Amino acid sequence: MPAQSTATSSAPRKETPKPVRAYLFLYNLVNLAMWATCTVRGLLLLIKQTPPADNLPTIFHEVYWPLLAVTQTLAGLEVLHSLVGFVRAPVMTTFMQVASRFLVVWGVMYPFHEGSLFVDYGEGIVGGDPIKGAKLGDYAFLGCLFSWGVTECIRYGFFALQLGGFFVPKWWMWLRYNAFFVLYPTGISSECALIWSSLDAAGKIHPLYRWFLIAMLVIYVPGSYILYTHMMAQRRRVLRGKSRVD
Incomplete structure (x- = not known):
């Protein structure tokens, strides 16, 4: 499930020691730079495409390894931040978000990034035979990339901005607590489509791996509801002027 949700946060607790605050500021700044790089690079590659976008698989290979993989892996530190009390994020919701992203990035994208999931139906971009659903995987990857990238x-x-003591524009605050209404559904649907498109390839690795991914799709339903309602509750608290719990 996309970390575009407001559940996972890097907002510090009150009276946070200066060294911790400085670390969190750098952590957020580095992540901002890396996600902006992923998003802009993907957008520029997409703009270069010519109808009917025959070379969409090249975007995956240009962006995923190692840029997107490393960028998303940094989110694992957010679970640690929550556990040690650096931030106010609930441990469980933070873990759910990070785990779902790791499933997609390392459980789906990585096993097939040099295989046959993201290849063209023509000559192909990488080795392996094209499989059913490869085109769905291409578009699903783009949905993940841009939903995640804009959100992050x-x-x-x-x-x-907060940690650095800078002014946060009202429009940025509005985006922080409203963009998820659009970005969360597009991110979730793209993640599910990507997992779905990988089922045949996963079955070639091992039948149990295919069933594992199917089980994860089933878990996405209640998991998405929990995180989405959590984000809506946070938004209501912020609009009412109450302190956030993220």
Whole structure:
């Protein structure tokens, strides 16, 4: 599930020691720069495409390894931040978000990034035979990339401004607590489509791996509801002027 949700946060607790605050500021700033790089690079590659976008698989290979993989892996530190009390994020919701992203990035994208999931139906971009659903995987990857990228630029930028003591524009605050209405559904649907498109390839690795991914799709339903309602509750608290719990 996309970390575009407001559940996972890098907002510090009150009376946070200066060294911790400085570390969180740098953490958010680095993540902002990396996610902006992923998003802009993907957008520029997409703009270069010519109808009917025959070379969409090249975007995955240009962006995923190692840029997107490393960028998303940094989110694992957010679970640690929550556990040690650096931030106010609930441990469980933070873990759920990070785990779902790791599933997609390392459990789906990585096993097939040099295989046959993201290849063209023509000559192909990498080795392996094209499989059913490869085109769905291409578009699903783009949905993940841009839903994640826009969300994370908003989120990490928001906290970098806060932690750095800078003014946070009202429009940025509005995006922070409203963009998820659009970005969460597009991110979730793209993640599910990507997992779905990988089922045949996963079955070639091992039948149990295919069933594992199917089980994860089933878990996405209640998991998405929990995180989405959590984000809506946070938004209501912020609009009412109460302190956030993220």
